[in-house]
Amino acid sequence: MAVYSQQALHELxxxxxxxxxxxxxxxxxxxxxxxxxxxxxxxxxxxxxSAGEGGITIGNHVHIAVFSSLIGAExxxxxxxxxxxxxxxxxxxxxxxxxxxxxxxTIPSHFTNVEHAPVTLNKHVIIGAGSVVLPNVNIGEGVAxxxxxxxxxxxxxxxxxxxxxxxxIKPRSNELLDLVPAFLDKYNSEQ
Numbered sequence: 001m002a003v004y005s006q007q008a009l010h011e012l013x014x015x016x017x018x019x020x021x022x023x024x025x026x027x028x029x030x031x032x033x034x035x036x037x038x039x040x041x042x043x044x045x046x047x048x049x050s051a052g053e054g055g056i057t058i059g060n061h062v063h064i065a066v067f068s069s070l071i072g073a074e075x076x077x078x079x080x081x082x083x084x085x086x087x088x089x090x091x092x093x094x095x096x097x098x099x100x101x102x103x104x105x106t107i108p109s110h111f112t113n114v115e116h117a118p119v120t121l122n123k124h125v126i127i128g129a130g131s132v133v134l135p136n137v138n139i140g141e142g143v144a145x146x147x148x149x150x151x152x153x154x155x156x157x158x159x160x161x162x163x164x165x166x167x168x169i170k171p172r173s174n175e176l177l178d179l180v181p182a183f184l185d186k187y188n189s190e191q
Contacts, residue, residue: 001045002026009037018060031055038062038080040187051076054092054118065129072135075118081180082121085129085147092119092135122157124176144172 003022010017013032018039027043029035031051038060043049045066049056052073058064059080068084070076072092078084095103096113103112117136121127125139128147133139138154145151146162146169155161160169 090133
């Protein structure tokens with residue numbers, strides 16, 4: 001995967017860019033001045049990151065896999081140690097599907113009823129391939145989301161979810177938290 005140099009990333013005009021950032025030259029960015037990228041982030045080929053007024057914040061040690069998208073007018077927050085698998089779509093804006101309004105961005109807003117609401121992925125969230133996250137969702141710390149899931153509500157921390165719409169399957173271990181200090185010590189000592 002061909003990646004932007006650190007200098008090229010700064011020239012793109014991000015709000016901020018951390019260290020050791022590997023972003024594919026085949027990824028697309030819109031509203032780049034409202035996008036913050038932390039340290040040790042990898043964004044793969046063919047991702048679309050489109051920030052609206054609320055902006056997009058990507059924390060440290062985050063991976064966004066091939067063909068994923070983060071799109072919408074409201075704030076999207078991806079906290080530290082999150083993993084977004086391939087073909088995941090995260091929306092902070094969504095049209096009204098009721099049939100009572102016109103839809104799509106070619107229509108003036110007074111004819112539509114678009115919902116704009118923030119989306120937050122807290123630390124250590126992993127989202128399975130092909131999943132969709134809708135506006136106004138807070139995914140709790142440590143949530144694991146199965147492939148092809150639809151998230152239309154808040155999810156409780158340290159739980160495993162799957163389905164359309166998602167259902168809680170069982171609790172998720174939080175033992176990985178014990179690994180974080182040792183990982184950070186080792187990683188920081190190698191820098």
